[in-house]
Amino acid sequence: MKAIRVTDKALIWDDHQDLPAPAAGEVAIDVAWAGMNRADLMQRKGAYPPPPGASPILGLEVSGRISALGEGVSHFEVGDEVCALLTGGGYASSVVVPAEQVLPVPKGLNLEQAAALPEVYATAWMNMYMVAAIKPGDSVLVHAAASGVGTAVIQLGKAMGNPVFATAGSDEKLAFCRELGASGTWNRHNGSFADAVIEWGGADMILDPVGGDYIAEDQKTLKPEGRLILIGRMGGAEARFDTGVMLMKRQRIIGSTLRAQPVALKGEVMDALFETVWPKIEAGEIKPIIDRTWPVAQADEAMAYLESNESTGKVLLAVNP
Incomplete structure (x- = not known):
């Protein structure tokens, strides 16, 4: 072969x-x-x-x-x-x-x-509905939303009754995310997404392939009992997070990979x-x-x-x- x-x-x-x-x-x-x-x-x-x-x-x-x-x-x-x-x-x-x-x-x-x-829908499904165990009506924040996994998350969320807020690096990509069903969007070149997501209503679950500096901002947007699922480290291997916010909001920060399952x-x-x-x-x-x-x-x-x-x-x- x-x-x-x-x-x-x-x-x-x-x-x-x-x-x-x-x-x-x-x-x-x-x-x-x-x-x-x-x-x-x-x-x-x-x-x-x-x-x-x-x-x-x-x-x-x-x-x-x-x-x-x-x-x-x-x-x-x-x-x-x-x-x-x-x-x-x-x-x-x-x-x-x-x-x-x-x-x-x-x-x-x-x-x-x-x-x-296979890879993008298996990744999206496992993390949304098995690891985070979101229910209809729960809201989702997804970063790198124009990626294969991101576009799968948006479409699954729309089909399953989970509103999705999408971040990406260009207005053209965000327009496409809205066409797929994202109800909120933010261009990462415009600074932190946190205030926009909070105004949108906050997130019950975050799917984050970036990590790094995004983690602290993710925490700000999570609702009580919110789940942050980290699936990558495009933003670097090290991150800071607020343990006080984590405790007060009962947040869960979960590392997740599909390949080794x-x-x-x-x-x-x-x-x-x-x-x-x-x-x-x-x-x-x-x-x-x-x-x-x-x-x-x-x-x-x-x-x-x-x-x-x-x-x-x-x-x-x-x-x-």
Whole structure:
């Protein structure tokens, strides 16, 4: 098979040893499209190593066609068009993945569109409705709202009855967030978002991929019993927070990652997406947001674009479309 090889200077599409046949409970997928995520940037820089036993190849989500079934897998057939959440290995011509992390392509979508779904909707769903356990009517503040995860949060919030306040780095991105359903927005270049979110009504939950100086401002906007879910550190690894505010408001600050979660939990997340989100996608209430695509051999150019923060939604790699 072929896969992306990381060198000091470039991402190179090159020959790679073939994967073993799928074990019991696994499926093999011929990859059509691979999604690109900020975790891939961090892994490339050595700041986010794959969990023990995971593929060292970049890539946390793909779409494609099932090429082989492991023992005990009965709900898929060879040739089925699917998308999958991975622990690694997506920038490749084939992957092997636990069947629990695989879903059929939603009706009405093609493989390109389906590749934009698994990682961002699994991340959004797990953190909103499992980790933070928000209920209908609870409000959400999301930073980097024009990202893949951010656009998923906005659409899920609108569909599930959770108002969303979105922050991003340009008025154009914020206009797009409002089109998706955000009811409040703030341009981060205009200073702190805290007063605007408080005026909007405050947040029951915050999904924050930034960290750093945002943490103290996040605390100001949280309602009593509010949950701050930290999923990244784009703003730096160190942060200050007010323990007095944390105690008086009974705030919870939670670090959360999806990649290292056990297969069983990922399966729960994927089941929830299939039962609740897939019907909304098929009904047109939720849609994949794709910014640009590149051939996988141009992964370097695609990653530079993602790192520039110019994208709105997902960046995809065409492997064998």
